[in-house]
Amino acid sequence: MTRLFNDPSDFPDEARLGLVAAHRDKLMAVPGGVVRSTRSEPGTVAVVIGGGSGHYPTFAGLVGQGLAHGAVMGNLFCSPSAQQVYSVAKAANNGGGVLLTFGNYAGDVLHFGEARERLVAEGIPCEIVTITDDVASAPLNEIDKRRGIAGDLTVFKATAAAAEEGNSLAEVVVVAREANHRTRSFGVAFDGCTLPGASDALFHVPEGKMAIGLGIHGEPGISEADVPSANGLAEMLVARLLDELPEGVTLAGARVVPILNGLGTVKYEELFVVYRRVDELLREAGVRIVEPDVGELVTSLDMAGVSLTLLWLDDEMERLWTAPADAPGYRKGSVRPAEAIDASEVEVVVQGEIPEASQASRELADGVVAALEALAVTVDENAEMLGRIDAVAGDGDHGIGMQRGSKACLEAARQAQSDGAGAETVLRFAGERWADKAGGTSGAIWRVILTSIGEALGDEHPLVAERLAAGVSAASDNVMSFGKAKPGDKTLVDVLVPFSESLSASVASGEGVVAAWKKASERAGEAAEATAELLPKVGRARPLAEKSLGTVDAGATSLALITRCLIPVLKRCG
């Protein structure tokens, strides 16, 4: 149960500010997250970590000397927006380039990827390493599809220590990949967590049972078993991880860092009782244990669960793991004192200027605002239904996320419109705000859709059918490129692609905007229904790695609804 909050929607931001207030010697708040308040060696690679909030000390509690330079903090369990990632990366940059590293979730991959493109376009070298330690989330032959759980810590620690040693960005990337390769985790959950303001947990596990293969965002696991004794649990966790040694590691004489992680309400005493047996089992297997950790390191609010992570060491990895660190939520050894920096020395990203626009594009911008109004109304009317669809395979928050995003996006569009922006700029600002406020995968995708269409419309032209069709086509390509989803993966792409193809074909054959859009929208509706029919078959048995894309399935329905509601607006504009 989460009981202590003010306005639930302020919870993650107030937690961030409280954390900074408690650790002013280490942290500074910047738009989108936190960065170190101590000076880093100029020219060192900045390690920027992040993801949704709700996992303290991960992510913001892992910023400090010897650990990360900055942490991007999304809403609870929601990916941060690209704008947030970009802002934190700019503030954390020490002139040595930026390494973005985070757990492998679709929304995070989208947003960090987009931020990386912006940084690189500005001449700031930037690389990405995603973390895939959870053996329960996909089989070994699809290891790249695995998600990141408590293994986040070992990758962050080794990567940051390599940066602290003064290695180049390319060298730090190699270390981060190697640390991820050498890290494996496996966990169980006894009960779900409760978001602030919610009256019940995201899921429950029956009394006396446990869910095997827990996630850290309320995902309920892949199978169920009776709760074993503490020793029995230790044996299960160790056996599963010894069964899958990373390539290149042999058990005899191996060195390993065990991390027994509590997800929230499992108590320290329980963790120590389990660890007692973990320690015995690893010793019996002939492994040498190096600086273990037992505690709450990657949590999931008040979820009841526990995971075991093993980092298999070589000489370099041992040196990096045992190097000193001094972050609010993780301290090891003795760091050299670092100078405090002044807030004025940190680069703070502010919202961009409004570029010049033609009268025609400013008039088109009025139509864009009308379209976003229609979109927001439609989303609002259908939010509950979208939530229900999403609850089949996802976490049921698609409706709420779309509501939050479309409402914020409309406000940004109206502001830009009244500041004299053209169609492209209105759509860009609207898309950025959507992603900023809604977070998650759908926020990222709608940002891509709106900005892609905006770029095609430009800030100089009236409404031109070919430009609109090209914009939708670019949106379709860009969503696939960002989201790594293909047609047939049962995502929003299954609707977007046929919609775009129909629109382009009609426009190419000389049809008017309204007729072409109407036909394409009917095609989208059919595709959405075909996708929705698959949902009941998918249900809970679906592999976990795909589950993080769950909201996109409901997204197929949203997209079809939205294309339809825009027909009257186009009629008025056209």
Next chain:
Amino acid sequence: MTRLFNDPSDFPDEARLGLVAAHRDKLMAVPGGVVRSTRSEPGTVAVVIGGGSGHYPTFAGLVGQGLAHGAVMGNLFCSPSAQQVYSVAKAANNGGGVLLTFGNYAGDVLHFGEARERLVAEGIPCEIVTITDDVASAPLNEIDKRRGIAGDLTVFKATAAAAEEGNSLAEVVVVAREANHRTRSFGVAFDGCTLPGASDALFHVPEGKMAIGLGIHGEPGISEADVPSANGLAEMLVARLLDELPEGVTLAGARVVPILNGLGTVKYEELFVVYRRVDELLREAGVRIVEPDVGELVTSLDMAGVSLTLLWLDDEMERLWTAPADAPGYRKGSVRPAEAIDASEVEVVVQGEIPEASQASRELADGVVAALEALAVTVDENAEMLGRIDAVAGDGDHGIGMQRGSKACLEAARQAQSDGAGAETVLRFAGERWADKAGGTSGAIWRVILTSIGEALGDEHPLVAERLAAGVSAASDNVMSFGKAKPGDKTLVDVLVPFSESLSASVASGEGVVAAWKKASERAGEAAEATAELLPKVGRARPLAEKSLGTVDAGATSLALITRCLIPVLKRCG
């Protein structure tokens, strides 16, 4: 819910061993608890802390450089025995004397006090400072009756830093008292904690309510209110503590260390949301904040609760608070590396030898064993009833504790008897084992009773009425001296004193052992009934500081029952 355990009775010990396994660089297990595994400066005062288990990182997680030298660990929420305290103190001693410091609870006061007497008797200087930070547990004019909660941390930290600086025992005692004087705490609870193996929590707070003035052993608080917003809670906690500044502190320009402590299942994010407002309020009050702590520092298993502690600083206290520390559960700044010590260098206390005994005393020892058998049977038969009486004002575990203690005591007595011990030694070993296994206040008191009687009977004499009456009289005096309870405080003393007085008077007037004991036992029964009648009036409204003595009320009934059941045994012996 506590879910991960093996045999519930092994839980505290397995947790201790798991903790040591995870922190071999800092900790070493010794009988009764843990000590540092690093070398301390010879001649420095050893700071030994302790109490019941279930409060991690307090107590064992606070052993390490810059913090405690040793921690004594009792059963869950039960005071450790004097033997355990003695053992840990001997192992932690660096030749500079020992400071024992712990929260002010009756059982701890008894056992640490008794251990201190043994250490002093052996020529090891030893002092005691109890912690009384909880403003809810007694009014200001009875500040010595207050119990210790999260303020344990500030007192331990300052005391240990003073020891680390090389101060003498007398100087360290002054610092410990001053730190306690400058520390105040206040807390609330939202739900109780569950012991391993128990099917429900020790108490529940109604949904949407909170108990004000929480304890850390499942005590449910002194009043109830609606759960406020996070800001509302911050305001309540800060207002209560600013309302009672320690003597000598003025608000204007004051420096303070705030500690916002989570009791178990309140999450870090919630604590930070509350702390955000605590920080604002203290700044608005014109106070300078120094190195705050927000986290789980003094827990109560999986209890849902939060407390705020304020340590008001002067220059010395600020220096001691900010000094480096490196314990498993608390790290600050950078300590100098310390050399590891070998287990063989640490003094380990083993059970004493059996002294010579006369044939007459060995025969009397057979009677003692028979008496302890009768006692164990009577306790067993009445355990449920004793638990029910205890549940009125205490935590309902008196019957279980007495069962555990009397059973273990009987085993120790039989072993000593078969090893040829006399009456005194049999009673001493029996009493020590009782306190060791049962813990808590009643364990301590029965140890005092049995050893006091044993000393009077000696290892050389047959049963002599005067010796028995003198032993009971000594037991009565020693229990009052240890427990600080007077006749009329509604404790076991209300039965013990009239029983002893009646026995002494009858023996002095020439009555035989059996007749004198029988008369005294009737007097004890009357006194117990008078005490029991008061219980329903006392109930939940009773002040908290007295509540920790709750088990002694049920103890009055036990004592009366036990005196009665011994009459047939005395008839056989006499």
